[in-house]
Each structure stands twice: as structure tokens, then as C-alpha cells.
Amino acid sequence: MSIKFNIDRPKISDQEINKNKNFNELVEQFKQHSLKKANADKSWWKNKIIRYSTIILGITVICSVSYLSIINNQKNKRQAISTNQSIKTKNKAFIQTPSKKITIPNTKYKVNTNKNTTILHTSNTKIKIPKNSFVDKNGKDIIGDVTIEYKEMLDIGDVILSGIPMHYDSLGHSFNFESAGMFNIKGHQNNEPVFIKQNKKIEIELCSKNNEDIFNQYYLDTVSKKWNYLRKDIIIKNQLSHSIQNKNEIKLNEILSQSKKLNTLKKEITIEIPQKIDSVNLVCNKSIDKLSKGQIPYIPIKSSPDKPTFKIDGSFDEFPELMAFKNILFEVGAENKNYSKEIHEVTWSNLKIKQGTIKGKNYLLELSYRNKKEKLIVYPVLNETDYKIAQIQYENQLITYQKLLDKRLADEQRLIKEMETKQKFYLAEIKKKEAAYNAEKLKLIERYNLEDQNELANNFKSLSNVNRTTRLFQISQFGIYNSDCPHANSKGIEIKPIFIINETKKSLKPDYIYLINHDNKMVYGLNAIEATKLNYEPNGNYSFCIFHKNILFICSKNAFNETIDKNNCQFILQSLPKMSENIIEFKKALEI
Amino acid sequence: MNINKDFHHTNEQLNDELIIIEAAKLNPNHFAPLYEKYYKKIFNYVYQRIDCKDTSFDITSQIFLKALINLPKYQFKGVPFASWLYRIAYNEIMQEFKSKKDLQTINADISDLRNICEETNELFFEEYLPIIKKLILELNQKDLEIIELRFFEKKGFKEIAEILEISEVNAKVRVYRIIEKLKKSISKIKV
Numbered sequence: 001m002s003i004k005f006n007i008d009r010p011k012i013s014d015q016e017i018n019k020n021k022n023f024n025e026l027v028e029q030f031k032q033h034s035l036k037k038a039n040a041d042k043s044w045w046k047n048k049i050i051r052y053s054t055i056i057l058g059i060t061v062i063c064s065v066s067y068l069s070i071i072n073n074q075k076n077k078r079q080a081i082s083t084n085q086s087i088k089t090k091n092k093a094f095i096q097t098p099s100k101k102i103t104i105p106n107t108k109y110k111v112n113t114n115k116n117t118t119i120l121h122t123s124n125t126k127i128k129i130p131k132n133s134f135v136d137k138n139g140k141d142i143i144g145d146v147t148i149e150y151k152e153m154l155d156i157g158d159v160i161l162s163g164i165p166m167h168y169d170s171l172g173h174s175f176n177f178e179s180a181g182m183f184n185i186k187g188h189q190n191n192e193p194v195f196i197k198q199n200k201k202i203e204i205e206l207c208s209k210n211n212e213d214i215f216n217q218y219y220l221d222t223v224s225k226k227w228n229y230l231r232k233d234i235i236i237k238n239q240l241s242h243s244i245q246n247k248n249e250i251k252l253n254e255i256l257s258q259s260k261k262l263n264t265l266k267k268e269i270t271i272e273i274p275q276k277i278d279s280v281n282l283v284c285n286k287s288i289d290k291l292s293k294g295q296i297p298y299i300p301i302k303s304s305p306d307k308p309t310f311k312i313d314g315s316f317d318e319f320p321e322l323m324a325f326k327n328i329l330f331e332v333g334a335e336n337k338n339y340s341k342e343i344h345e346v347t348w349s350n351l352k353i354k355q356g357t358i359k360g361k362n363y364l365l366e367l368s369y370r371n372k373k374e375k376l377i378v379y380p381v382l383n384e385t386d387y388k389i390a391q392i393q394y395e396n397q398l399i400t401y402q403k404l405l406d407k408r409l410a411d412e413q414r415l416i417k418e419m420e421t422k423q424k425f426y427l428a429e430i431k432k433k434e435a436a437y438n439a440e441k442l443k444l445i446e447r448y449n450l451e452d453q454n455e456l457a458n459n460f461k462s463l464s465n466v467n468r469t470t471r472l473f474q475i476s477q478f479g480i481y482n483s484d485c486p487h488a489n490s491k492g493i494e495i496k497p498i499f500i501i502n503e504t505k506k507s508l509k510p511d512y513i514y515l516i517n518h519d520n521k522m523v524y525g526l527n528a529i530e531a532t533k534l535n536y537e538p539n540g541n542y543s544f545c546i547f548h549k550n551i552l553f554i555c556s557k558n559a560f561n562e563t564i565d566k567n568n569c570q571f572i573l574q575s576l577p578k579m580s581e582n583i584i585e586f587k588k589a590l591e592i
Numbered sequence: 593m594n595i596n597k598d599f600h601h602t603n604e605q606l607n608d609e610l611i612i613i614e615a616a617k618l619n620p621n622h623f624a625p626l627y628e629k630y631y632k633k634i635f636n637y638v639y640q641r642i643d644c645k646d647t648s649f650d651i652t653s654q655i656f657l658k659a660l661i662n663l664p665k666y667q668f669k670g671v672p673f674a675s676w677l678y679r680i681a682y683n684e685i686m687q688e689f690k691s692k693k694d695l696q697t698i699n700a701d702i703s704d705l706r707n708i709c710e711e712t713n714e715l716f717f718e719e720y721l722p723i724i725k726k727l728i729l730e731l732n733q734k735d736l737e738i739i740e741l742r743f744f745e746k747k748g749f750k751e752i753a754e755i756l757e758i759s760e761v762n763a764k765v766r767v768y769r770i771i772e773k774l775k776k777s778i779s780k781i782k783v
Contacts, residue, residue, distance in 0.1 A: 004643055004697040005725050007705070012645060017635055020649045023627050027620050029653075030660045275615065275622060282614045 028114065031143045094225045097163035098512035098547040101581045104161050109148045111187075121207075123152060124468070127185070128203040134187060134194040142194050152183040154209050157587035159523050160514050160545055164220065166523055168227045168486050175486035177218075178522045180210035180233070181471060182482040196476050199270055199430070204473040205236060208483060210521070211469040220480035233483050234472040236445055252448050259444060265437040269430055277426045284419035291411050294404035297397035298324045300390035303381035308332045308339075310365070310378065312351065319353070321360055327386045330378035333362060343367070343374055438474070487520055492537040495569045499546065501553070502572050512547040516590065518557065536564070544571055545590055552580040554589050609673050617663050627656060630674055634681055640744065641685050643697040651688060655681045675754040682737065682755055698728060698736070704744045711743075712775040723777045731770065734758075738766050 097103055111117045111129055119127040127150060134142040153162045159179055166177040183206060187194045196202060215233040220226075256262060298321045303309055309329040316322035332339050335357075348367040356362035356377050367374045382390055471483050499508045513526040515534055518541040526534060536542055544555035553573040555563075563571050579585040615622035634655055639648040658680050666676060689696050705724050728739060737756060741747045742763075749767075753760040 003729060005729060006697060006699045007721075008701055009699045012635075012639060014632065017632050020635075020652075021627075021631050023624050026627065026653065026656050026660065027623075029657050030620050033657070033661060271621075278615045278618060278622070279611055282611055286611075286614075 028143075031141060035143055094165070094222060095163045096512075097161060098514075099161065099550045099552070099580065101550050102161055102583050102586055104151045104153060104158055104583075106149045106151045106184075109150065111146050111148050113142055113144065113146055119148065119150070121150060121152070123154065124207040125152060125183070126203075126205040126207075128205070130200055130202075133197055133200040133202065134189075135197045136189075136192065136194060141197070142189055144189065146187050146189045146194055148185065148187050150183065150185050152181065152206065153179070154181050154207075155587070156516055156521060156523050156592050157583070157590050158182075160590075161583070161586070164480060164482075165225075165525055166484075167525070168218070168484070170229075170486065174489050176489060176522050176524055177227070177482065177484040177486055178520050180212070180215045180469075180483040180485070181206045181208035182480065182484075183473075184480045185475070186478045193478075196478065198476075199274065201474045201476050204475065204481070206471045206473060206483065208469045208471050212485075214485045215471070215483045216485070217471075217473060218482045218484050219475075219477075220482065222479070227482065227484075230481075234442070236449075236470040236472050252445065255444055255448055256441065259440070261440050262437065262444070265433050265440065269433045269437060273426050273430050273433070277423050280419050280422045280426070284415050287415050288412050291408050291415075292404060293408065294401050295320075297394050297401055300325060300387055300394055301379065301381045302387040303329055303331055303383055307334075308341075308344075309381065312353070312365075314351070316353065319355075319363070322363075322380055325380070325382055325386065325390050327382065329381050329383065330363070330365065331381045333377040333379055336376050338374065339376060343376070346372065348374075487522060490535040490537050490540075492535050492540075493564075494533055494535050495564075496533050497544075498570045499544075499553070499555070499573050500570050502574055508546070508548055508553065508573060510546040510548045510553070514545040516543045516545060516592075518542065518592070521592075538564070543591060544573070546573060547580075550580060552576045552586060552589060557591055606668075606670075606672065610668055613663065613666060613668075613673060616660075617666075620660055623660055623663070626673060630677055631656070633674065634677055637678060637681055637745065638685060640699050640740065641697065642688070642695050644695060647688070647692075647695060651681075651684055655684050658684070669754065671751055671754050675751050678751075678755040679757065686733070698740070700728075700744055708739070708743050708771075708774065709778075711771050712778060720778055724774065727770070727774050727777060735766055735770060738763060739770060742767055 107121065109119045109127075111119070113134055114131055116131050117129045119129070121127065127148065129148070132141060134146055136142055151162075153159050153164070159166060159182065162182070162184075164182065164184075166179065168175040168177055183204060185202075185204065187196075213233070213235055217230040217233050218227040219230055221228050309331045311327075311329055316328075322328055346367075346369055348369050350366075350368040352366040354364040354366065356364045362377050362379050365376045365378045367376070381387075473481050473483075475481060497513075499510060499513075500506070501508050515524040515526060515536070516522070517524070523545075524534070541557055542560045543557045544553075544560065546553040546555070553575055555571045555573050559572050559574075563569070576589050579589045609626070612622060612625050616626065631652070635648060635652045638651050638655070639645065642648045642651070655677065659677055662680075666673075669675075705721065708724060709720055728736065731739065734756065738752060741752045741755065742749075747755075749760045749763045752758075752763045756763070758766075
């Protein structure tokens with residue numbers, strides 16, 4: 001087929017070319033390719049050798065572990081029985097839900113990581129996830145869908161059912177939290193946990209039932225089993241109605257997305273400064289590479305009088321170590337079983353020298369003449385006179401090399417320090433910019449709220465009484481977060497409560513005991529295993545919520561008051577099996 | 593003949609490019625400046641050889657994807673990054689021609705053909721046009737590519753050698769032979 005030959009064919013316009021440019025799509029395709037490749041790499045299992053080796057290894061490990069565990073079991077059986085009780089107490093989970101029948105459900109949301117996503121939870125809480133926010137355990141970007149699991153605890157009932165401890169220690173003092181809302185958020189992809197990428201933040205606008213401005217934000221460290229203070233709570237606004245809130249939200253988002261200052265700061269934080277950090281690192285590595293490495297001087301070796309040597313005329317350009325010495329000789333190595341003196345008698349027409357069996361130590365000498373070929377392993381050596389001269393040269397070179405090496409190390413350290421200083425500067429810059437970003441955002445939000453107040457005031461009367469407050473969390477890791485106000489533990493009257501079931505008049509040893517302070521909207525989780533003492537304020541408003549074998553027992557506010565009025569410590573419990581299975585009924589029973 | 597300055601970089605420019613490449617090896621998002629810089633050039637290079645605009649855009653996307661995938665293997669050889677991209681582009685186009693031969697096309701401006709003619713120390717006349725066209729159409733794929741790179745895209749021999757994975761001397765010799773052939777053909781007409 002003949003090839004078309006066009007002369008002066010019209011060119012495609014720049015505009016059209018630019019229209020087809022799409023770098024994001026390219027990166028996306030690249031990520032998908034990487035993912036496919038990674039999945040293909042996983043198919044190592046298809047390799048028979050690896051598969052069978054793994055099976056054999058697996059069986060061996062299982063057999064060994066079983067054998068060892070049987071032997072250990074027999075040894076430890078007696079000890080185990082005696083210490084069983086204490087282990088039970090020690091291994092008690094940090095977060096323990098009191099009932100298996102009523103739990104706070106986890107809501108799952110599928111999130112496309114390629115897009116900015118806003119999740120609207122049933123409580124009207126918003127979860128804002130910027131695109132490309134997740135990495136896997138190896139720090140690699142996650143692409144595709146991620147499942148976000150979210151649950152929130154907005155009142156005392158939720159807090160009790162969550163099993164999350166509300167105890168807080170600070171500077172040696174014990175406190176208990178009053179919560180304005182708590183949530184647990186986590187993410188995973190294909191049952192593998194995902195993590196929030198560095199420099200990315202997920203925003204949770206928690207729709208709190210409490211509208212007071214006395215709370216702080218805390219993060220529950222489940223490893224060290226304590227709450228960590230994060231910051232003062234950020235209240236965005238009081239919600240008066242879902243519809244107005246949504247309307248305002250859209251308007252606010254518009255304002256935020258149009259803010260040049262915010263966009264510039266965001267670009268600097270997420271793209272420009274990280275790029276500078278990478279570049280500084282690269283430049284440092286390149287500069288280190290460029291530093292003169294010097295050449296370790298070659299050690300001269302003296303010839304052995306009892307071993308035959310060759311002298312070869314020619315250039316050894318390929319081997320600088322041979323060029324380093326004058327009058328170099330090649331000593332025939334003892335490993336040459338084929339060596340005979342006849343080799344010296346042939347006038348070899350061709351000679352090649354190659355790297356030998358030990359790099360830099362010996363060489364392979366290939367000799368040929370017509371059809372005759374010989375190969376010898378030879379060692380470069382010097383005769384006595386040349387050796388002495390070379391030895392002096394070597395020592396001088398060694399001193400020079402050592403100086404050069406010291407200089408290089410010092411230069412390397414200097415460059416690394418410079419790089420670290422620059423990187424620290426950039427990291428500080430990111431922090432500064434983040435603070436500026438948050439401040440600017442809050443400023444805009446506040447300004448927007450002020451501007452909006454008049455409009456809201458007009459709508460105020462016609463709205464329902466749903467009065468909720470939005471609390472802003474900006475999180476950089478998954479986990480449990482809480483908007484809390486710590487209250488010092490009561491030092492009032494101390495009692496050791498005994499619980500009596502009203503119907504049977506029998507005493508009850510509960511599995512879980514919660515003292516509810518209705519004045520502060522607080523829950524004290526009491527230790528049900530050890531004999532519990534507790535303190536209460538005489539004028540306070542309390543009740544007990546108890547779980548035993550998944551059945552709810554309540555000592556109501558009145559019943560509690562009656563007991564303490566009598567200076568008694570026997571609290572009468574109402575068994576509520578019907579209310580033990582439904583979260584709404586459960587909350588009714590709590591009188592909250 | 594003027595050499596296209598796009599393909600000639602100062603040491604500083606080369607170094608800047610190298611820093612971006614190293615950063616892009618770690619994070620594909622850093623590839624953006626190179627994509628921006630070379631997209632149009634690579635597209636034009638492809639479109640110069642292919643008779644379909646859409647296919648040219650598709651191939652250009654493929655070229656950049658391949659470049660990004662193979663970036664960790666990229667080694668700096670003293671020539672702009674573009675040369676490496678052109679090499680990928682050349683291979684991609686050849687691959688495409690294997691399955692769709694009718695896609696291949698040669699596109700030249702009249703000024704390009706004038707350049708070829710002037711290389712033979714002859715003045716350009718309209719009547720030479722069919723001879724030059726015939727000569728170009730008779731060239732084998734590699735020689736055709738050399739002519740296109742040298743005269744239509746005005747690249748230096750070093751870049752041509754880098755793109756086609758031949759030695760610089762080889763590139764020069766091939767061009768010289770083609771020009772000699774053309775000279776002979778033109779002289780026949782003149783007689």
C-alpha cells in the first residue's frame with residue numbers, strides 16, 4: 001500500500017491540542033496500571049515452586065506449633081486454673097459494650113477516592129473527604145472505592161452502649177467527661193485498613209445535641225488507653241433547621257471555594273511546599289553524589305621468588321589498578337594445573353586479559369597461537385626494587401586518600417544538615433500555612449454567619465425547635481474523637497452500693513454499672529468486678545443503669561433519691577427486659 | 593538549516609528537568625511540568641506521521657502513560673528528556689503501523705522540502721517536487737524517520753541518534769546518502 005504524502009496539511013490548533021490534554025486522567029491511568037501490576041505481583045502463588053514450598057513450610061510450622069502447645073498445655077494446666085480469674089480481670093477489653101442486644105450501629109459509606117466527597121450522615125453530621133486522601137499500610141496511594149465506617153454517640157444512652165470509657169486523667173487529677181458528641185470513624189478497602197494521607201484532613205461537622213461552648217476536642221488513644229487533648233472545640237454554627245442549614249452550607253461552601261487566599265494556601269500546603277521538600281532532598285542526594293569520592297590506592301604486591309612470572313607489553317586501559325604500577329609482572333597462580341614451562345617457549349600471536357576469579361585480585365590471561373589456546377589465572381606483582389618504590393607511593397597516596405575521605409564525610413554531613421534545616425523550614429512553613437488556612441476559614445465562616453444572622457432571624461420563628469450545634473473536627477487519623485468537658489470527680493458522700501432487684505428482692509451482682517449524673521449529663525462507668533465505692537453530691541440528680549446478662553436494670557432518679565434520703569446503700573432495681581432490646585426504649589428508660 | 597531550539601537545552605535547563613524527573617519517579621503528580629512542556633510537541637510528532645487526528649491523540653496519551661510507567665528506568669544521557677519521549681513515540685507509532693498500515697502518512701511543508709533540496713546545493717523549483725516526493729516514498733522506514741526528524745522537525749544529529757538508537761555518525765551517513773541520491777535524481781532532470 002502506498003503511503004499518503006500531504007503537503008502543507010492544515011495544523012491542529014493549540015486550543016484543540018490543549019483540550020485533549022488531561023494530566024489527571026494520565027495519573028489516574030498510571031495508578032490503575034500500578035494497581036493492576038501490584039495485583040499481578042500477588043499472583044506469586046501461581047508459581048509452583050513457591051506454592052509447594054509454602055505448603056510444606058506451613059505444614060511444618062503447624063505441626064511444630066501444635067506439638068509445642070500440647071506440651072505447654074500439660075505443663076501449664078494447673079497454673080492456668082488458679083490464675084484464670086485474675087487473667088480475666090487483667091485482659092478485660094478497654095472498650096466493652098455492656099449489651100450484645102443493643103449496640104450503636106456502624107454506618108458504612110462507599111467513597112470514591114478520586115473525588116471530593118461529602119457524606120451526610122442520618123444525624124445531619126457531615127463528613128467531608130478530599131480526593132486522594134488515603135494511603136495503605138505501606139504509604140501507597142489508595143485508588144478506587146474506600147469504605148468508611150462511622151458511628152456517633154450523641155447522648156448518655158449512646159455513650160453507655162458504646163462502652164467507651166469517659167474517664168480522663170490530667171496532671172494527676174481524675175476527671176469524668178461530659179460529652180457534647182463523640183464519634184468513631186474508620187476506613188478500609190477490601191478488608192484492609194486504610195489510613196489518612198499525610199497533609200490531608202477529613203472534616204467532620206458533628207451535629208451535636210448540646211449547644212454550650214464549654215467543650216474541648218479529645219482523641220482516644222486505644223493503645224495507651226487514654227484520652228488525649230487536641231484543641232478547644234470549634235463550633236461552626238447552631239443549626240436551626242436541616243433545610244436552612246443545607247442551603248447555608250452550599251452557600252458557605254461556595255464562599256470558601258471562591259476564596260483566593262484559601263485556595264492559594266491549600267495549594268501551597270498540599271502541592272508546592274511538599275514539592276520543595278522533595279526537591280531539597282533530591283538536590284542534596286545529587287550534591288552528595290557529585291562529591292569527589294577519591295580512589296583507594298592499590299596495594300602493591302611483591303612477587304614470590306618460587307613462582308613463574310610473565311611480563312606483558314601492552315596497555316591495560318580497562319584495568320586502572322594495573323596502570324597504577326610501573327613494570328608490572330604477572331605471577332602464575334598455583335591454581336593453574338595446566339601450567340608448564342612450555343608455555344614460555346611459544347611465541348603467542350594473540351593475548352587477552354580479562355577479570356579473573358577474584359575481582360581486582362587476579363586476571364584471566366588468554367593466549368592463542370593458531371589453534372593452540374591456553375588460559376591462565378595470573379596475579380599482578382612487582383619485583384623487589386619496583387615493589388619498594390610502589391610501597392612508598394602507596395603510603396603517600398593512602399594519606400591523600402584519607403584526607404579526601406575525611407573531607408568528603410564532612411561535606412556530606414554539611415549537606416545533610418543543610419537539607420534538614422531547609423526541610424525543617426518547609427515543614428514549619430506548612431504548619432504556619434495550615435494555621436493561616438484554618439484561621440482564614442474560620443474567619444470566613446464567622447463572617448458568613450454574621451451576614452447570615454439577619455436572614456436566619458427572619459426565619460427563626462417558623463422553624464422547628466430542633467436546636468443543634470455543629471462542631472468541626474479536622475482529623476488526620478481514624479479513631480474515636482470526642483467533644484468533651486472534663487468535670488472533677490465528686491468528693492461528696494461516699495457509698496458502697498448494694499443492688500436489689502425489686503421483683504425478687506434478691507441482690508444482684510451486675511456485669512456493668514453506670515452512674516448517671518443528670519445535672520452534668522455525665523456517665524460514670526463503675527468497676528463491676530471489684531467491690532465499688534462511689535461518691536455523689538447530696539443535691540445531685542442521679543440514677544443507675546445496670547446490665548446483667550444483657551438485661552437492663554434501672555434505678556430511677558426517684559428510687560435513687562429515696563435510697564440516699566434514708567441514708568441507705570441498697571438501691572432498688574427495676575428489671576426491664578423489654579427495654580433491653582431496643583435503643584429508643586432503652587433511652588426512654590434512662591430518663592434522659 | 594536552522595536547528596529547532598526546543599531540543600537544545602542549557603546545562604541548567606537539563607539539570608532542572610532532571611530534578612523534576614527524579615521527583616516524578618517518587619510521585620507521579622510531579623510529572624505535570626514535563627507533561628505540560630512536551631504534550632504539544634509529542635502530539636505534533638505523532639500527527640505528522642498519522643492520518644487520523646483522534647488516533648494521534650490516543651497514541652499521545654499512550655506515549656505519556658508509557659513514559660510515566662517506565663520513568664524509573666529512565667537514565668540521563670546528556671540530551672533533553674524529550675529525546676526519550678520521542679523514542680517511546682517512535683516505537684508506539686511503529687507498533688500502530690504494524691496493525692493499521694493505512695494510517696501512515698507523510699506530512700511536509702513546502703519549506704521543509706525546500707530545505708532538503710537546498711542541502712543538495714540546488715535551488716528549489718516546483719518541478720523537483722515529484723522527484724523529492726518519490727525519493728522520500730521509496731525510503732525504508734528508518735531512513736524516512738531520519739529525514740522527517742532532520743528536515744521536517746529540524747532535530748540535531750545527537751537527538752536523532754538518541755531517538756532511533758543509532759550512532760550519531762550513522763545518522764549523518766544515512767542523511768548524506770539520501771541527499772546524494774536526491775542530487776543524482778535532480779541532475780538527471782537538469783540534463
